[in-house]
């Protein structure tokens with residue numbers, strides 16, 4: 136089984152993808168971990184590397200190529216990244232989208248990164264605008280198009296434990312032999 140988890144910064148992808156993988160006995164592959172490894176290899180912090188990615192399109196393409204490779208060759212994985220659902224395409228059994236209001240996400244990020252909420256909010260909005268433009272330019276992907284997802288959640292509506300229970304229940308209700316309503320992914324240029 137391949138499950139993808141996508142969403143904006145601070146939506147709870149890493150935390151809940153890890154929990155889901157553990158609950159289901161699947162591997163967890165985090166785009167964030169690979170991104171941080173790539174930053175460390177170049178002697179940069181993730182924040183510096185993020186800024187660098189705005190000028191150097193090869194960073195997104197390199198990360199996304201690695202993630203697509205994983206999506207198309209591995210099984211029994213929860214794959215989590217901004218574009219995991221788009222990258223996995225038809226290889227994904229289930230594609231999830233997580234989100235939360237920007238004020239909530241800014242608070243979470245401020246807490247996680249020990250910075251003022253106003254700074255986290257401003258950085259997050261700026262980064263999202265930059266990513267939106269890059270994904271359109273590189274892959275013809277409109278990140279605001281949620282039509283490809285099998286389920287989209289506002290993680291702020293659920294406490295962490297109840298959210299994980301809801302996710303596990305959704306996966307358990309999944310029938311791999313039933314393709315009814317599955318949205319095909321068309322028009323993406325996997326041009327890494």
Ligand SMILES: Nc1ncnc2c1ncn2[C@@H]1O[C@H](COP(=O)(O)OP(=O)(O)OP(=O)(O)O)[C@@H](O)[C@H]1O
Pocket residue numbers: 142143144145146147148149150151167243244247290291293294295298
């Ligand atoms: N359902 C939830 N309810 C409340 N808090 C949550 C929930 N899910 C995750 N969180 C908290 O939100 C914070 C951000 O989560 P996480 O790091 O998983 O986000 P992310 O989407 O992976 O972010 P990024 O894209 O920036 O790496 C964490 O501190 C996590 O504990």
Ligand SMILES: Nc1ccn([C@H]2C[C@H](O)[C@@H](COP(=O)(O)O)O2)c(=O)n1
Pocket residue numbers: 144145166167168170181185194195196198199215216217218262
């Ligand atoms: N093309 C990309 C670029 C970045 N990501 C992810 C990986 C991390 O979770 C995150 C970077 O950290 P953040 O900006 O949220 O602090 O973005 C990706 O999935 N695809």
